[in-house]
Amino acid sequence: MAGTIAIKNGYVYDPLNEVNGEKMDIFIRNGKVVTELTASELKDAKEIDASGKTVMPGGVDSHSHVAGAKVNGGRMMRPEDHYKFYQKKTPIAHSGCGYSVPSVYLGGYEYSKMGYTTVFEAAVPPMEARHTHEEMRSTPMLDMGGYLVLGNNWFLMRYLKEGDIEKAAAYIAWMMKTHKTYGIKCVNPAGVENWGWGENVGALDQANIHFEVTPEEIIKGLTELNEMLGFPMPVHLHANNLGHPGCWEITRDSLKIPKPVKARPNTNVEWAETKMKPQRHESVYLTHCQFNAFGGTSWRDFESGVKGITDYVNSHDHVVMDSGCVPFGDATVMTGDGPAIHDLYVLTGHKWSNTDVECECGSGVLPFTYLKSNPVHSVQWAMGLETLLYVKDAWKSIMTTDSPNGGPFIKYPQVIAWLMSNKARQDTFAECHKWAQDRSGLAAETREMDLNEIAIVTRANAARTIGLAHSKGTLAVGADGDVAIYDLDPKALEVSDYESIIRAFENAAYTVKGGEVVSQKGEIVAIPEKKTYYSDIAISAEDEKNMLNDVKDWFKYYTIGFNNYPTPDKYLANPTPIKIDAEV
Amino acid sequence: MAEVTLKPTGNFDLTVEAETITPDNFAGKTAEEIGKILVWQGPEEYPLANYFDVKGDGGSSAEDTTIVVDGDVPRIKRIGEGMTAGKILIKGSTGMHVGAEMAGGEIVVEGDAGSWAGMEMKGGLLHIKGNTHDHLGSAYRGSWNGMTGGRIVVGGDAINQVGGGMSGGEIIIEGNVKHFCGIRINGGLIVVKGNAHRTVGAEMTGGTIVIGGNIERFTPGFELEDVEADIKFEDIACTGEYKKFTGDYAIPQKGKGTLYVSCANNECL
Numbered sequence: 001m002a003g004t005i006a007i008k009n010g011y012v013y014d015p016l017n018e019v020n021g022e023k024m025d026i027f028i029r030n031g032k033v034v035t036e037l038t039a040s041e042l043k044d045a046k047e048i049d050a051s052g053k054t055v056m057p058g059g060v061d062s063h064s065h066v067a068g069a070k071v072n073g074g075r076m077m078r079p080e081d082h083y084k085f086y087q088k089k090t091p092i093a094h095s096g097c098g099y100s101v102p103s104v105y106l107g108g109y110e111y112s113k114m115g116y117t118t119v120f121e122a123a124v125p126p127m128e129a130r131h132t133h134e135e136m137r138s139t140p141m142l143d144m145g146g147y148l149v150l151g152n153n154w155f156l157m158r159y160l161k162e163g164d165i166e167k168a169a170a171y172i173a174w175m176m177k178t179h180k181t182y183g184i185k186c187v188n189p190a191g192v193e194n195w196g197w198g199e200n201v202g203a204l205d206q207a208n209i210h211f212e213v214t215p216e217e218i219i220k221g222l223t224e225l226n227e228m229l230g231f232p233m234p235v236h237l238h239a240n241n242l243g244h245p246g247c248w249e250i251t252r253d254s255l256k257i258p259k260p261v262k263a264r265p266n267t268n269v270e271w272a273e274t275k276m277k278p279q280r281h282e283s284v285y286l287t288h289c290q291f292n293a294f295g296g297t298s299w300r301d302f303e304s305g306v307k308g309i310t311d312y313v314n315s316h317d318h319v320v321m322d323s324g325c326v327p328f329g330d331a332t333v334m335t336g337d338g339p340a341i342h343d344l345y346v347l348t349g350h351k352w353s354n355t356d357v358e359c360e361c362g363s364g365v366l367p368f369t370y371l372k373s374n375p376v377h378s379v380q381w382a383m384g385l386e387t388l389l390y391v392k393d394a395w396k397s398i399m400t401t402d403s404p405n406g407g408p409f410i411k412y413p414q415v416i417a418w419l420m421s422n423k424a425r426q427d428t429f430a431e432c433h434k435w436a437q438d439r440s441g442l443a444a445e446t447r448e449m450d451l452n453e454i455a456i457v458t459r460a461n462a463a464r465t466i467g468l469a470h471s472k473g474t475l476a477v478g479a480d481g482d483v484a485i486y487d488l489d490p491k492a493l494e495v496s497d498y499e500s501i502i503r504a505f506e507n508a509a510y511t512v513k514g515g516e517v518v519s520q521k522g523e524i525v526a527i528p529e530k531k532t533y534y535s536d537i538a539i540s541a542e543d544e545k546n547m548l549n550d551v552k553d554w555f556k557y558y559t560i561g562f563n564n565y566p567t568p569d570k571y572l573a574n575p576t577p578i579k580i581d582a583e584v
Numbered sequence: 585m586a587e588v589t590l591k592p593t594g595n596f597d598l599t600v601e602a603e604t605i606t607p608d609n610f611a612g613k614t615a616e617e618i619g620k621i622l623v624w625q626g627p628e629e630y631p632l633a634n635y636f637d638v639k640g641d642g643g644s645s646a647e648d649t650t651i652v653v654d655g656d657v658p659r660i661k662r663i664g665e666g667m668t669a670g671k672i673l674i675k676g677s678t679g680m681h682v683g684a685e686m687a688g689g690e691i692v693v694e695g696d697a698g699s700w701a702g703m704e705m706k707g708g709l710l711h712i713k714g715n716t717h718d719h720l721g722s723a724y725r726g727s728w729n730g731m732t733g734g735r736i737v738v739g740g741d742a743i744n745q746v747g748g749g750m751s752g753g754e755i756i757i758e759g760n761v762k763h764f765c766g767i768r769i770n771g772g773l774i775v776v777k778g779n780a781h782r783t784v785g786a787e788m789t790g791g792t793i794v795i796g797g798n799i800e801r802f803t804p805g806f807e808l809e810d811v812e813a814d815i816k817f818e819d820i821a822c823t824g825e826y827k828k829f830t831g832d833y834a835i836p837q838k839g840k841g842t843l844y845v846s847c848a849n850n851e852c853l
Contacts, residue, residue: 077726080723080726080727083724345836349789349836351728367728
């Protein structure tokens with residue numbers, strides 16, 4: 001029977017189901033987790049002996065840059081990233097190359113080897129949605145979806161300025177369906193628009209040019225609209241002033257704005273039977289906290305400002321965030337934040353590229369190398385780990401490297417080792433610039449995450465936060481049969497031997513997707529079917545018509561025709577709409 | 585010192601990728617074993633013996649091994665790539681990428697060399713007695729750092745992009761260069777005894793360039809600091825008077841590079 005498997009005697013970590021390292025069996029029938037298999041089903045099923053191994057739900061990355069125009073831009077401007085990191089084809093797998101910006105095939109394989117089964121593209125510019133979907137369709141092994149960049153969209157800024165909430169809601173709902181995207185991404189609100197005139201915004205109450213809306217109005221408006229429409233995930237916020245010393249304050253103040261907004265996810269899906277409440281209660285999801293948490297006033301007195309943010313997160317329940325860790329080495333910085341990339345170019349003199357996505361957003365790409373010897377980079381490394389270790393409740397944080405901004409996702413095992421082992425951190429301190437110790441609090445932090453917490457920050461919370469816990473991030477009955485089995489015996493684990501942690505998480509003993517073994521000890525053994533999620537919101541026909549009149553009228557300023565704007569279904573692998581019952 | 589002689593015999597109508605010709609790889613092998621080493625020609629791999637008469641065995645270590653390529657091999661690429669020790673003598677001209685990424689040892693080319701000679705070189709000595717083409721000692725496509733150490737000496741001319749992205753080591757050219765000599769250099773030394781055409785030191789953020797001849801079109805973005813006579817960089821002496829410029833001020837990392845230009849040959853500067 002396809003997609004039927006029995007995983008026996010593993011130590012299971014399923015935080016959404018409050019299973020913490022218990023020895024148990026996992027059964028999957030036809031791609032879904034079930035309580036048991038009948039004797040005859042067992043006879044036909046594949047059986048895996050997971051004794052002495054760690055069993056977790058398949059990994060979920062809720063923020064990664066893996067498909068679309070800026071990723072492709074990174075590939076084009078970085079031949080050097082490709083000829084030194086490549087993989088030959090096998091009878092079932094494509095060849096591929098690229099270290100920090102791998103080709104689509106290699107990206108899928110590398111994620112799968114680490115036990116990941118679900119990855120969300122963190123920024124889809126509306127006009128590039130087709131391209132993004134084409135690349136996601138060609139990325140094997142992974143269920144995917146993308147967040148639509150709306151923070152500097154001309155229509156939204158105009159509707160928010162005019163206070164026309166009906167049209168704004170209609171516009172967002174129509175855009176999600178049109179571009180087959182999943183949630184709202186907001187990058188440097190009001191600032192990216194100003195970048196069209198070589199400017200940025202420096203404060204939350206600073207109105208931008210022409211539209212005269214402030215970052216505060218955009219964050220408030222988008223978070224309210226997000227809950228009004230009932231999106232599965234909170235607004236995904238990349239705060240203002242990112243990458244500048246002292247930016248932690250504006251980040252904390254940005255997080256205060258959606259405090260009064262009550263989370264009302266309203267997805268019409270079948271939920272797996274988890275013990276914990278699988279719906280989110282946050283109204284804002286701060287992304288790559290580390291880049292938003294710079295302290296000091298200049299590069300001379302630069303220091304970690306993480307504590308200012310994590311203190312706020314620890315004392316408020318409407319915020320969840322991902323870390324944006326810096327594991328050192330080669331990276332490619334790519335973001336919708338055009339002005340931030342320009343500042344990095346001025347700082348480094350490295351090759352860079354910027355794009356203005358017409359009336360919608362912008363972006364920039366720049367190759368970067370994080371060095372242990374560099375004072376600022378070494379503090380950034382410490383800050384990335386602080387963002388996870390200072391947050392007391394692991395259900396408020398998610399582990400990412402903002403791949404490939406802080407470092408490529410293939411470094412996740414290294415980050416996990418630092419989180420689990422104080423010795424790993426101390427050993428790195430000894431190798432890197434002393435600023436890391438002097439200007440962050442990490443050296444004094446002795447917390448060591450256990451495997452349960454690792455399962456929360458790498459899968460359970462990522463899935464719950466983006467509203468996918470109905471099928472991902474858990475091994476509850478009814479969930480997708482996505483399982484990662486790691487060669488790590490929790491009973492014999494010595495965290496001081498962190499190399500063994502890195503080895504285990506680099507190549508999962510088995511990655512199971514939909515009840516089928518797809519990769520085994522670093523080797524791709526099957527190419528599974530994949531899904532593309534998007535949000536499908538029904539809104540009143542009247543509102544949609546009024547809004548579309550505006551959109552069609554303005555389309556004369558676009559360089560593409562209105563009929564070429566939407567992404568047709570055929571661009572998606574297995575389009576999977578998440579039905580949302582909007583309240584408008 | 586063991587000597588391996590490679591006498592070219594074979595058909596070279598498609599270029600041969602011979603990164604396997606290094607003392608590191610030949611050490612400890614007999615002539616017969618060396619003949620069996622595979623090289624790519626187009627889409628196929630063939631043994632070295634298809635292209636060369638191999639005489640002599642490799643030494644016990646790379647330091648102990650000398651390779652003599654006894655003839656012209658302009659259709660062979662990547663000789664000595666990544667070598668760490670020992671010596672290669674090419675009694676003729678060779679193709680592209682000779683001594684690319686070499687970390688130690690010595691390569692002498694008696695004739696000319698193709699483009700990318702000494703690309704991203706880390707150490708050792710590459711001596712080309714004839715001319716060479718573009719990208720001498722520079723970074724490879726897309727890469728940001730060129731040569732980081734070692735020395736390249738060219739008896740004749742080099743063409744474009746000498747030392748592109750260079751961050752260490754020395755390049756000494758007896759003849760002339762064309763465009764973009766020392767583009768994006770951030771360390772190390774380039775000495776050109778002859779003329780340069782234009783864009784010398786464009787986007788340089790460090791390092792030193794000396795042009796002994798005439799620069800036909802001087803790069804904007806440089807500022808005159810001083811005039812110095814008979815400058816010397818350890819064993820490399822440049823006689824005569826030189827105008828000392830700093831630059832490139834056209835980019836954000838302003839003016840940390842040094843460009844010396846011969847006074848006698850550049851009166852209008």
